Amino acid sequence: MLPSRAGGASPDFTLDAVLEAPAGTCLALAGPSGAGKSTLLRIAAGLLRPAHGRVECGGEVWLDTATDRELAPEQRRCGYVFQDYALFGHMAVWQNVAYGLRGVARAERRRRAEELLERFGIGALADARPRTLSGGERQRVALARALAPAPRALLLDEPLSALDARTRASASRELAGVLRDSGVPALLVTHDFTEAAVLGDRVAVIDGGRIVQQGTAGELAASPASAFVADFTGAVVLTGVAHTGPGDVTIVELDGGGTATSTDRRTGPVALSVHPWEIALEPAGEHIEGSMQNRLEAEVLTVTQVGNRVRVGLAAPQPLVAEITSAALGGLHLAPGVRVAATWKATATRLVSL
Amino acid sequence: MTAARGRPHGYRDRHERRRPLARAVKRGRWFAPALVVALALALAFLTLPVVAIFVRTSPGNLIGALDDPGVLDALWLSLRTTLLALAIIVLVGTPAAYLLATRTFRGHALVVTLVELPLVLPPAVAGVGLLAALGPAGIVGGYIADTGVRLALETAGVVVALTFVAAPFFIRGAQTAFAAVDRSWLEASRTLGASEARTFARIAVPAAAPGMLAGLALAWGRAVGEFGATLIFAGSFRGRTQTAPLAIYERLGTDFDAALALSAVLVVVSGTLLLSAKLLGGQGTETLRAAR
Numbered sequence: 001m002l003p004s005r006a007g008g009a010s011p012d013f014t015l016d017a018v019l020e021a022p023a024g025t026c027l028a029l030a031g032p033s034g035a036g037k038s039t040l041l042r043i044a045a046g047l048l049r050p051a052h053g054r055v056e057c058g059g060e061v062w063l064d065t066a067t068d069r070e071l072a073p074e075q076r077r078c079g080y081v082f083q084d085y086a087l088f089g090h091m092a093v094w095q096n097v098a099y100g101l102r103g104v105a106r107a108e109r110r111r112r113a114e115e116l117l118e119r120f121g122i123g124a125l126a127d128a129r130p131r132t133l134s135g136g137e138r139q140r141v142a143l144a145r146a147l148a149p150a151p152r153a154l155l156l157d158e159p160l161s162a163l164d165a166r167t168r169a170s171a172s173r174e175l176a177g178v179l180r181d182s183g184v185p186a187l188l189v190t191h192d193f194t195e196a197a198v199l200g201d202r203v204a205v206i207d208g209g210r211i212v213q214q215g216t217a218g219e220l221a222a223s224p225a226s227a228f229v230a231d232f233t234g235a236v237v238l239t240g241v242a243h244t245g246p247g248d249v250t251i252v253e254l255d256g257g258g259t260a261t262s263t264d265r266r267t268g269p270v271a272l273s274v275h276p277w278e279i280a281l282e283p284a285g286e287h288i289e290g291s292m293q294n295r296l297e298a299e300v301l302t303v304t305q306v307g308n309r310v311r312v313g314l315a316a317p318q319p320l321v322a323e324i325t326s327a328a329l330g331g332l333h334l335a336p337g338v339r340v341a342a343t344w345k346a347t348a349t350r351l352v353s354l
Numbered sequence: 355m356t357a358a359r360g361r362p363h364g365y366r367d368r369h370e371r372r373r374p375l376a377r378a379v380k381r382g383r384w385f386a387p388a389l390v391v392a393l394a395l396a397l398a399f400l401t402l403p404v405v406a407i408f409v410r411t412s413p414g415n416l417i418g419a420l421d422d423p424g425v426l427d428a429l430w431l432s433l434r435t436t437l438l439a440l441a442i443i444v445l446v447g448t449p450a451a452y453l454l455a456t457r458t459f460r461g462h463a464l465v466v467t468l469v470e471l472p473l474v475l476p477p478a479v480a481g482v483g484l485l486a487a488l489g490p491a492g493i494v495g496g497y498i499a500d501t502g503v504r505l506a507l508e509t510a511g512v513v514v515a516l517t518f519v520a521a522p523f524f525i526r527g528a529q530t531a532f533a534a535v536d537r538s539w540l541e542a543s544r545t546l547g548a549s550e551a552r553t554f555a556r557i558a559v560p561a562a563a564p565g566m567l568a569g570l571a572l573a574w575g576r577a578v579g580e581f582g583a584t585l586i587f588a589g590s591f592r593g594r595t596q597t598a599p600l601a602i603y604e605r606l607g608t609d610f611d612a613a614l615a616l617s618a619v620l621v622v623v624s625g626t627l628l629l630s631a632k633l634l635g636g637q638g639t640e641t642l643r644a645a646r
Contacts, residue, residue, distance in 0.1 A: 047541050073544035080545035086538035090560045099556075100546035149547055 017211045019204055021153075021185035023058070028188045028200025030232070036209040037189040038083075041155050044187060045080050046073035057153050057185070078153040079146030079184075084162055085138045087130035093117065093141050094126040100149035116144040120174075136167040143178055154179070154186040160195060169353045172198055173269065193217070197237045198271060198354070205229050221276070221321040222313020223302040230306050230323075235273035235350070238318045242270045242351060249346055256317040260294045262349035269354040276323035278348040281312065281332055284339040293343055296320065300338045310334070314342055407617045419615035427593045428601030429619060435509065435597060436577040439516035440524075443573060447525045448566070452554060454525075455532030456540070466529075473522045480519055481586025488514060489587070511588035512595050520577040527569015531562035568634035575627040578620060 017040055021027035029037045042048040044055050046062065049070065055063040057078070062071045087096050097113035104112070110126075117123045120140040130138060139159060146154060159175060160168050176199055179186050190196050196203045197217030204214040205228075213225040217237065224230035238254055244267060245251035252260045252272055260272055284297055298316035305311075306323070312334055314320040322342055332340065408416070419425065454466060472480060488495045489506045498505060505511040535558055543553040559566070581599040588595040590604060598616050605613040 045541075045545055047544070072549070073541070074547045074549050076545075077547060078545060080542065082538045082542060084538065086536060086542040088539055088542070088557060088561070089536075090563075099543070099548070102547055145542075145546065155545075 016209060017204075017206065019187065019211070019214075021187055021202075023185050024180070024183050025201040026154075026179045026186040026188055026199055028190060028196035028203045029206055030190050030193055030196035030200075030203055031206035032232070033191055035206045037191075037206055038157055039209075040206070041080075041157050041187060041189050044153075045078055045155050046071060046076050060152075076153075077149060077151050078155055079149070079151035081139075081142050081146050081154070081156040081159050083158045085130075085142035087133075087138060087141055087145070089130055091130075092126065093122075093128050093130060093133070096130065096141055097145045097148050099145065102149075113144075113148065116148055117141070120144050134167070135163045136171050139163060139171055140174070143175070147178070147182065151184060153184050154182055156186065156188040158189055158191070160190070173354045175199060193233050194235065194237055194271065194273065194352075197221075198239075205232055207232075216319070218313070218319020218321075222319055223304040223311060224306065227306060230311065233321075235275050236279075236319075236321045238272045238274075238320065239354065240270060240272060242266045242268060250351060252351070254296075254318060258296050258316060258318075260296070260349060261346040262351050263347050264349065264351040266351040266353050271352045271354055273350045273352065274344055274348055276311065276321040277309075279320070279322035279324075279342050279344045280328065281322050281324060281334070281340045281342055283332065284341050294346060294349065295341055295343045298340060298342050300334055300336055300340060302336060303334050312340075314340070316342060404621055407614055407621060411611055411614055415611050416615045416618055419609070419611040420619070422609075422612055424592055425601065425605075425612050425616055428596050428598045428616065431509070431512070431593065431596065432578060432598040435512045435516055436520075436574060438513045439520060439577050440570065440574055442513070442517050443521045443524045444570065447521055448528055448559070449554075451525045451528035452532050452558060455529045456558075469525055470522050472519050473526075475519075477519065477580065477582025478586060481515065481583035484511075484515060484518060484583060484587040506587060507589045507591070507595065509588075509594055512584050512597060515583040515587045516577040516580050519580050519583055520573040523573035523576050524566075524569045527572065528562065528566045531565025531569070532558060534565065535561045564634045568631045571627045571631035571634065575624050575631070578623055578627070 017036070019027060019029070019040070029040060031037050039048060043050050043053060043063070046055075049063070050065065052065050053063055054061070054066070057076070061067075061069055062076050063069065087093075088099065091099070094110055094113040094117065097116055098109040101109045101112055114123055114126050117126055117140075120143065122137055122140050122144075125133065125137060125141070130141065133141065139162070143159075156175075160171055163171055172195065179188075179199065188196070188199055190199070193203070193205075200217065202214060203217050203220055204211050205220060206212065207228055213220055213229050217233075220229060221233045221236055224233060238252075238260070240252040240254040240260070242250050242252045242262075244265070245261065250262045250265055250267075252262060252270060254260060254272070262272065296316045298314035298320060300312060301315055301319075302313035303310060304313070309323050309325055310329065312322045312324065314322065320342055334340070450469075454462070454469075475483075484492075485506060486492050488498060488511075490496070490499055495505070503510065505514055539557050539561065540553055543557045544550070548556060579599060580597070581603070584595065584597060585600060585603075590596045590600040592601075596604065598620055602613045602616045602620075605616070
């Protein structure tokens with residue numbers, strides 16, 4: 001468990017956040033730049049001391065300004081992945097990874113570092129200098145280095161932002177696996193909601209130093225607490241496996257059941273995204289076939305008024321969100337538990353390889 | 355009509371043709387050579403004395419003059435005192451520079467300025483200041499004398515004078531080098547379980563090493579050439595406080611060849627140090643990193 005609370009009062013910035021991440025899960029902290037995401041992460045790592053705050057990990061208090069208790073960063077043993085990876089340029093890759101292994105003989109440190117690098121598929125780079133690596137390789141070294149000393153928590157600051165778009169998809173898939181297997185709580189900072197949805201078990205949206213909403217990505221998209229969260233969550237993200245179907249469209253077998261079609265060409269694991277306002281609702285059962293039209297039967301979970309629009313959270317069975325105008329409701333009766341069909345065009349369906 | 359139309363045309367024509375060809379060439383004909391002449395004058399003036407040291411007398415005479423035990427004593431003393439001064443400077447200056455580079459505190463700019471003051475202080479003033487502070491009648495010299503340590507007019511005094519004038523060169527270089535070390539490297543080291551002291555030793559110093567060595571080379575160059583402060587604070591006693599520059603001064607009237615020989619050695623030493631500083635700092639840093 002990594003509960004942390006930070007209230008900061010510097011002349012120009014106040015942070016007010018309570019976050020909690022159970023072991024083996026990842027809490028994604030998402031928000032625009034300047035929202036205070038990285039500040040919270042630095043406080044958790046001990047790189048920054050807030051005026052008031054409390055950080056706890058697995059029952060051990062790392063920081064409590066009320067009792068004046070503060071552990072130095074080196075005593076907290078949390079793996080930190082920096083935005084630019086911060087690999088030590090004057091050391092070989094294996095030395096970077098072995099840096100956090102203390103009280104172990106040199107040969108053993110090298111062996112353990114190489115073992116980790118092997119696990120990340122970059123065993124051949126053990127003797128390379130960080131400056132000669134590609135962005136994706138650097139990220140893996142940074143992850144291996146953070147994991148080497150068996151940290152009690154993982155803190156990741158925009159771990160994908162230094163990568164180009166092509167590398168990002170595979171790096172994201174790898175990272176999700178690493179976070180799942182690590183068995184420690186993880187706190188991940190990102191400015192991209194899709195990234196937060198893919199990597200985080202739960203997502204906390206932060207704006208102006210305050211956590212405005214916390215929940216699963218589906219919950220946030222389905223019933224945003226404010227127009228800001230609604231804007232920020234943007235597209236709905238579903239995952240599945242894509243293959244090419246008849247008529248040159250891509251068919252995605254959605255995880256948890258159901259299929260969707262897209263005009264984007266992808267194969268293999270994908271994240272499918274569609275904007276909530278592209279989705280229309282109609283009564284369940286009525287069926288008009290059309291390969292260019294997606295149709296998923298779903299159960300209404302939530303109905304939230306956002307301005308003059310209605311956000312409808314659906315279980316389809318993956319969480320899906322439709323945002324419709326009150327006029328478009330027609331005779332449709334929307335209440336939790338009601339079964340409806342969500343429809344949207346294949347042309348409005350974006351696919352990103354995972 | 356014709357004139358009115360023809361004039362702007364002719365004007366433009368003249369401009370296009372004459373400016374690049376005639377006028378600019380005309381200007382270039384005196385300006386560019388003027389630059390070359392200025393540089394040639396500067397170069398000749400600045401290198402002539404150095405060249406003269408080597409050609410004023412025959413190489414045989416130069417080497418022969420080096421055989422004089424007094425000359426060798428002076429060189430040996432210079433080597434010992436400058437190395438000792440450098441050791442003190444590195445030992446104290448490195449952590450001090452690290453603090454200046456990584457922390458901000460009230461009076462930071464003032465402290466930096468005070469540390470750099472010896473750079474611009476006339477050496478004679480430095481010598482007088484050292485006497486007033488650490489001499490037998492100085493404000494703290496009395497206490498030092500009570501412990502049985504003598505500085506003024508002793509070899510130890512030479513080291514003190516050299517340390518005083520050369521330290522800022524190293525501290526400045528090291529501070530700049532530490533400031534250039536990626537802050538996130540230091541933070542990453544901490545999160546990986548290294549204390550601040552270990553981070554300093556394992557990350558900051560190796561990463562800043564090229565810049566520190568460049569500063570060290572400059573400090574050494576300054577220490578080797580030190581004259582005024584040493585003369586005033588430590589005097590010029592053969593074998594005890596007479597470093598190479600002081601020995602040169604003493605021999606000017608009596609043995610000019612020996613003075614030339616010592617000067618030649620110092621030219622080679624200083625040139626080597628300047629070259630190392632250039633290679634280690636600036637572009638050299640990149641080359642060095644690439645080489646590793």
